[in-house]
Amino acid sequence: MDHTYSPPGVAGRLLLSPESSRFNSPTDAEFVASSVRDPDAFTQLFERHWHALFRFCQSRAGSAGEDIAAETFRVAFDRRRRYDARYGDARPWLFGIATNLLRDHFRSARRDEQKLTRSAALDSPAHSGDELNELERQLLGPQLADALQGLPAADRDALLLLAWADLDYEQISQALGVPIGTVRSRIHRARQRVRDHLETSEYDAARNEATA
Amino acid sequence: MSNHDLDWVAAQRPQRSGADTEAHDRALLALLRHATSRPNGEQGRRGLSRGGIFRSRTFSFAAVAGVAAIAAAVALSAEGGTAQLSRAGRSPLQAAVAHHVTARQTLIRLADHISPLAMPPGDATLVQRTTHTGGQNVTVYDLYGDNGTYYFSQDESGLPAQVSGNDNQGGGQFGREVAAAKEAAAGNVQQGALDMANAPDPNGKYRITSTNETTLTPAEAAAAKIKAKLTGTPAGQGTNFDNWAWEDSEDAMVAGAGDPQVRAGVLKILALLPDVTVTHGTSPDGQPTLVLTGGADEVDPGYQEQLTVNAANGMPIGFVGGPPNGTPATQVDYQVARVTLANVAAGHLPAL
Numbered sequence A: 001m002d003h004t005y006s007p008p009g010v011a012g013r014l015l016l017s018p019e020s021s022r023f024n025s026p027t028d029a030e031f032v033a034s035s036v037r038d039p040d041a042f043t044q045l046f047e048r049h050w051h052a053l054f055r056f057c058q059s060r061a062g063s064a065g066e067d068i069a070a071e072t073f074r075v076a077f078d079r080r081r082r083y084d085a086r087y088g089d090a091r092p093w094l095f096g097i098a099t100n101l102l103r104d105h106f107r108s109a110r111r112d113e114q115k116l117t118r119s120a121a122l123d124s125p126a127h128s129g130d131e132l133n134e135l136e137r138q139l140l141g142p143q144l145a146d147a148l149q150g151l152p153a154a155d156r157d158a159l160l161l162l163a164w165a166d167l168d169y170e171q172i173s174q175a176l177g178v179p180i181g182t183v184r185s186r187i188h189r190a191r192q193r194v195r196d197h198l199e200t201s202e203y204d205a206a207r208n209e210a211t212a
Numbered sequence B: 001m002s003n004h005d006l007d008w009v010a011a012q013r014p015q016r017s018g019a020d021t022e023a024h025d026r027a028l029l030a031l032l033r034h035a036t037s038r039p040n041g042e043q044g045r046r047g048l049s050r051g052g053i054f055r056s057r058t059f060s061f062a063a064v065a066g067v068a069a070i071a072a073a074v075a076l077s078a079e080g081g082t083a084q085l086s087r088a089g090r091s092p093l094q095a096a097v098a099h100h101v102t103a104r105q106t107l108i109r110l111a112d113h114i115s116p117l118a119m120p121p122g123d124a125t126l127v128q129r130t131t132h133t134g135g136q137n138v139t140v141y142d143l144y145g146d147n148g149t150y151y152f153s154q155d156e157s158g159l160p161a162q163v164s165g166n167d168n169q170g171g172g173q174f175g176r177e178v179a180a181a182k183e184a185a186a187g188n189v190q191q192g193a194l195d196m197a198n199a200p201d202p203n204g205k206y207r208i209t210s211t212n213e214t215t216l217t218p219a220e221a222a223a224a225k226i227k228a229k230l231t232g233t234p235a236g237q238g239t240n241f242d243n244w245a246w247e248d249s250e251d252a253m254v255a256g257a258g259d260p261q262v263r264a265g266v267l268k269i270l271a272l273l274p275d276v277t278v279t280h281g282t283s284p285d286g287q288p289t290l291v292l293t294g295g296a297d298e299v300d301p302g303y304q305e306q307l308t309v310n311a312a313n314g315m316p317i318g319f320v321g322g323p324p325n326g327t328p329a330t331q332v333d334y335q336v337a338r339v340t341l342a343n344v345a346a347g348h349l350p351a352l
Helices: A028-037 A039-078 A091-116 A136-141 A140-146 A154-164 A169-176 A178-211 B003-010 B020-036 B052-077 B092-114 B158-163 B173-185 B187-199 B218-231 B240-255 B260-270 B339-345
Strands: B123-132 B137-145 B150-153 B278-283 B288-294 B303-308 B314-320 B330-341
Touching: A028 A039, A039 A091, A039 A136, A039 B020, A091 A136, A091 A169, A091 B003, A140 A169, A140 A178, A154 A169, A154 A178, A154 B003, A169 A178, A178 B003, B020 B218, B052 B240, B092 B260, B092 B278, B123 B240, B123 B278, B123 B339, B137 B158, B137 B240, B137 B339, B150 B158, B158 B339, B173 B240, B173 B260, B187 B260, B240 B260, B240 B303, B240 B314, B330 B339
Parallel strands: none
Antiparallel strands: B123 B137, B123 B330, B137 B150, B278 B288, B288 B303, B303 B314, B314 B330
C-alpha cells in the first residue's frame, strides 16, 4: 500500500502576474467628468478617497463621522457638474465639502445645547457663534480643545486640514474657497495659539516640578 | 519655524476604531442608491443648510435598510439555489456590490456563530476524503495533529502504523495555514489573510506583502467585472493574493476542520475575497449547507471551485472543481472526526 502523501483535492494555484500597476490611471477630474454621463464612474472616486475622508470625519466628529463622510460623497455627486476640471486631485474639493458638513454638524449641536441651557444662557457672555462647543471639545480632547479655545472655527478648520488631512496651503485654499493668503493668516494664528498653549503647559509643568 | 506645534496637533488626533469595511459598504450602497435614483441630467440642489446632518443620518439608516432589503431578496430567491439579484431598478454595479456585501455578511455571521464553540476533545482531526472522478470513488485518510503533524494513508487500517512510526509528512505546511486561520479568528483578519496567502512557503518568506498592493477592493473588483460585461472587454484577472488566499483557505478548512476557531478564521478570510459567492442549500444527507464558490478572481474565469460547509457549524462537507455550469472535474466528500494521536497509534479509530 502506498502511503505517500497525495495532495487533497483542492486545486489550481494560478501563477498570476502581479496586479498591473495603477500608473496612468485616470485622474480624479476624469472620473468626475465621466460620471456626468456614467454615474457609476463616480464609484471610482469614492473608492479612491473614502478611507481618508472617513478617517478624517471620524476623528473630528466621532461616531457621526460615518454619516458625514457618506453625506460628503452624496453632496459631491450632486455637484459633480460644477467640479473645476483644472484640478486633477479631488481631495481639496471633497475635504471642503466635508468641512462644511462638519461645521453644520457642530452648529446644530450648539443650538441643541443652547436650547437645553436657555435660561442659563441669559446670564452668559455673548457668543460669537463659532466658538468651541461642548461636543467639539469632547471630540478634540481636553489638551487640543484648550489649545484651540477662543479661535474662530475657520482657523480651527484650516489647522486641522493641514495637520489631520495632510492638505497643503494651496489645497486648503481650494477646499475652503478662500485666497491662499487668508489660509496662511488663519493657520499662522492657530499655530501661534498652539505654541502659546504648549509653552504655558511646559512652564506650568516645570513650575510644578520645581515646587514639588 | 519649528513644526513641533504641528506635530503635537497631529498627535492629538483621536484614533477611532471603527468598522471601516462595513462603513465603506454602507456608504457605497447609499451612494449607489442615490445615484441611481436621480435622473442623469438633474443638478443637485441639496444644500448644506441646517438639518443636513439629520438628513444624512436618515439617509444612512435608509442605506442600512437597503442592505437588509437586498439581503432579504437574496434569501427569498436563494431557497436551494444560487442567490440571484434581479430586482428591477437596480443597476448591475449596484447588484454586484450588494451581492458581495450579502455573501460577506453571511460568512461573517457564521464565523461569529462558530467562534464561541468549545474545542472538541482530542489532539488531532481525522478526515476521510472520498474523491469521485472518472466514475470511480477513491477514499483516503488524512490525519492532522494539532501540533502541526500530518499523516496520510490510503486506508484507515494503515494509519496506526503511520502515527506510531512518526511518518509525519506535513513539513509544517498545514500547520501554517491553520495558524493563519486562528490569527484571523482572533481578530487580526488582514494579517491572518496575508499569512494564509504566504503559508505554503517553507521558509516563511512573504511573497505577497499586502492585500492592498495586489488586489482590488471588493467593490472595485465587482465594478470591474460588471464594466467588463457591459463593454465586452475581457475581465481583469484576479490577483495572487485572491488566488492564494482562496486555495490555502480551502486547505486550512479541511486540515483544521475539528477546530471551531480555524473554521471561523477561514470564513473571515474568505469574506475578504471579492468574487466569492455564497449559496444556501441542503446536502444529500439533509444537512443545511452553504456553498462557497470561488470565481474568476479566486480561481480562473474558465474554472471554479466550490467548498460546501455545514450552514450551522461551518464543518467542511465537500469540494467540487470544474468549469462553471459544466460537469465537475473533481468532486470530494469529507467526513471529519476528532481523535487522539495515541488512540490512532493504538489502532482505536472512530467509525466514519
